[in-house]
Amino acid sequence: MKISIVTAAYNASQYLPDLIESIVGQTYPPFEHIIIDDGSTDNTPQILEAYAQEHAFVRWWQHENQGQYPTLHQAIQAVSGDVLCIINADDKFASADVFETVANYWKQNPMSQILYGRTLRMDEDGNPLPNLDPHWKPSRWLIRHVSYIQHCSLFVSVPFLHQNALYFDLSLPTTGDWDWIIRLFHTAQHIGYSSHAFGVFRMHANQMSRTGEDTSLQGRKIITQKHHSSFLISSLIRRLLIYRGMFLLGWDILRKKGMSAFIRRMRLWIKKRLSTIRHGS
Structure with a gap:
């Protein structure tokens, strides 16, 4: 089982070493980590x-900024492994x-097209944040209404991806x-779910959804319209x-x-949530 990892990097010097070190330390070795530098102006290259x-598994190159x-x-077009994770x-x-969990799963389920695990969320300082992940097996209806699956916890069969031309819009x-x-x-007929936490999703002020011309709120409206789901139900x-995740983590x-740590964390969440609302996400 050859596991390919794909990353787009732009001015990523602050966090990129954490990502690569989390791959270097895997008990099951990666086949390749393809990283394209999207015209960074810092020391990412x-x-x-x-x-x-x-x-040797790190493959990278640079091009002018494209997004x-x-x-x-x-x-994705350059991947030569059996499964990939973006x-x-x-x-x-x-x-x-x-990676060992993923490889063992595909060994036991060779017809599988997707394997999804849980995602942990943290802020820029490494503090845990409430999870949107309801810890349920994947639901096609639910995924159309809320983006609770993060691609850092999603492994996809490369032949399945190419045969169905399932690329980004x-x-x-x-x-x-x-x-x-x-x-x-x-599209997938064979989907696996693991209660194992696969990825850590980091929330910070410089994310694309916070700084792009289109806010994540507008983006959610576009997606719900495209896939004939309800924006009102999606928001609810x-x-x-979010409230469920706050309650469980709190x-x-x-x-x-103890109580003092709980109060400090609640103040931090409220501050960050107000900042998120001001950015329209």
């Missing part, structure tokens, strides 16, 4: 070259046995990953999942660390 010199989805599209340069894998400025996952799940489910902090 120097970081990539240093890792490529040290680790995230065209860059990922190009990287992970952002500011995310990372949750534990050292993620390059007309979408944001939320193209949600659109891509919806189409994956509506998303809010319920209860865990209160139980393990």
